[in-house]
Amino acid sequence: MSSHKKGSSQQQSNKPSDRTSSGTGDASGNPDRPPIDRSRILGAEEPQRSLSERVMALLDHQRKHWPMLVEGYESLKTVETRSFEFDGFVMTVQCNPGRIVSSSAKVDDRSIRERRCFLCMDNLPSEQRGVDYGDYILLCNPFPIFRDHLTIAHMRHIPQRIRGAFGPMLDLARGLGERFTLFYNGPRCGASAPDHLHFQAGERGFMPMDIDWERMVDRQGEWVIDDSRLRAARVDDGLRRYVILESGDKAALEDRFERLYRSFAEVTASMGGSRDTGATGSRDTGATGSRDTGTAGSRDTGTAGSRETKATGNVGTEAAGSKATGADGTKDIGAAGSSETGSSVENEGHGITRGNRGDEEPMLNILVSREPDRWRVIVFLRRKHRPDRYFLEGEEKMVFSPAAVDFGGVCILPVRRDFERITAGDLRSMFREVSAGPQVLDEVVRRM
Ligand SMILES: [Zn+2]
Numbered sequence: 120m121s122s123h124k125k126g127s128s129q130q131q132s133n134k135p136s137d138r139t140s141s142g143t144g145d146a147s148g149n150p151d152r153p154p155i156d157r158s159r160i161l162g163a164e165e166p167q168r169s170l171s172e173r174v175m176a177l178l179d180h181q182r183k184h185w186p187m188l189v190e191g192y193e194s195l196k197t198v199e200t201r202s203f204e205f206d207g208f209v210m211t212v213q214c215n216p217g218r219i220v221s222s223s224a225k226v227d228d229r230s231i232r233e234r235r236c237f238l239c240m241d242n243l244p245s246e247q248r249g250v251d252y253g254d255y256i257l258l259c260n261p262f263p264i265f266r267d268h269l270t271i272a273h274m275r276h277i278p279q280r281i282r283g284a285f286g287p288m289l290d291l292a293r294g295l296g297e298r299f300t301l302f303y304n305g306p307r308c309g310a311s312a313p314d315h316l317h318f319q320a321g322e323r324g325f326m327p328m329d330i331d332w333e334r335m336v337d338r339q340g341e342w343v344i345d346d347s348r349l350r351a352a353r354v355d356d357g358l359r360r361y362v363i364l365e366s367g368d369k370a371a372l373e374d375r376f377e378r379l380y381r382s383f384a385e386v387t388a389s390m391g392g393s394r395d396t397g398a399t400g401s402r403d404t405g406a407t408g409s410r411d412t413g414t415a416g417s418r419d420t421g422t423a424g425s426r427e428t429k430a431t432g433n434v435g436t437e438a439a440g441s442k443a444t445g446a447d448g449t450k451d452i453g454a455a456g457s458s459e460t461g462s463s464v465e466n467e468g469h470g471i472t473r474g475n476r477g478d479e480e481p482m483l484n485i486l487v488s489r490e491p492d493r494w495r496v497i498v499f500l501r502r503k504h505r506p507d508r509y510f511l512e513g514e515e516k517m518v519f520s521p522a523a524v525d526f527g528g529v530c531i532l533p534v535r536r537d538f539e540r541i542t543a544g545d546l547r548s549m550f551r552e553v554s555a556g557p558q559v560l561d562e563v564v565r566r567m
Contacts, residue, residue, distance in 0.1 A: 265321025309522025326527030
């Protein structure tokens with residue numbers, strides 16, 4: 120795991136001039152934006168400071184003055200992790216038994232309607248402060264997975280949708296600089312507040328994918344576009360299927376992302392309900408020569424190359440420290456931010472979240488990081504919210520509800536028993552089950 124230390128990029132390359140408008144319908148100056156409670160905003164009197172600097176000051180302040188956050192970071196020291204090595208990449212699993220209760224939170228439509236939104240300004244805990252940036256407010260996540268874990272909420276209570284928010288996401292990534300990786304969970308892909316637009320960010324280098332991505336393209340993928348404005352790669356690493364976009368040209372990136380989004384929506388719509396085969400299916404239906412053979416609940420015993428290492432206790436400053444999280448009751452008491460890697464229950468009967476219903480966005484999770492001269496965007500294509508084993512009872516049950524951080528290579532398991540027994544084969548079969556099939560990836564890339 121030595122290769123997965125904190126990212127080498129500590130410098131803050133962003134400048135105040137990065138505070139550009141979003142270039143989308145959500146641009147700054149939106150008259151619908153509610154008045155901000157200025158007492159909530161930290162560092163507003165120092166607009167010359169970069170976003171990254173203001174955010175680090177925020178983390179510093181909140182770690183001293185917000186007991187809930189102090190407690191959250193304290194628990195990072197006791198979490199346990201295990202690592203699994205696959206063909207060219209690493210997956211870490213981690214557990215925090217103190218968060219077992221968190222796995223039972225309800226985020227179905229009704230529960231969402233009836234709860235007080237924990238991302239709305241009016242509901243934030245009294246100790247919580249934020250940094251404003253255009254239409255967004257950056258907050259400390261009180262249930263941290265990362266050492267520096269931010270929740271970035273839109274000022275208004277508008278639904279979680281990436282369309283129209285991708286440009287602002289790029290702006291935020293540029294503003295935060297190389298220190299952070301930003302991520303987005305789709306409303307049916309792990310977002311615990313599907314009703315309130317938000318991103319999260321954590322220190323770059325924590326998720327193995329921050330480091331592994333280039334090797335993944337070399338070994339298990341290919342560059343499919345490479346021109347002067349942008350390059351794009353497709354990767355099928357045997358667990359996940361994803362597209363990587365890289366460019367320093369924001370307009371080019373937005374344009375290609377829109378094409379990717381539309382293609383994915385079309386492909387999944389055209390495949391209809393067969394996108395996944397229902398409650399039992401982790402099969403890639405319709406995929407000729409499907410590489411997915413694992414069915415849900417079956418242990419994929421082909422654990423090729425799954426060397427395992429185990430770490431316990433305080434694993435210091437590296438990837439180990441983390442909190443098994445997930446939606447939980449506590450986050451709904453008005454704490455801004457939730458880890459989202461856990462267990463938001465959507466209105467799904469038995470893990471069937473397939474098919475596009477009306478204008479719902481195609482199922483995806485996104486990571487965005489920033490190099491000095493360009494962005495890197497990794498889009499994980501999904502077909503299912505949760506593996507079937509999540510819904511089983513008894514021995515086969517496993518509480519694993521993957522979102523962006525899990526796809527980035529840090530899998531959160533809130534149940535200790537799951538943490539102790541999970542195998543590389545389990546990870547492989549569950550990721551395959553919730554990832555888009557290889558044929559979908561092929562078709563999306565062909566059309567985008
Ligand atoms: Zn809200």
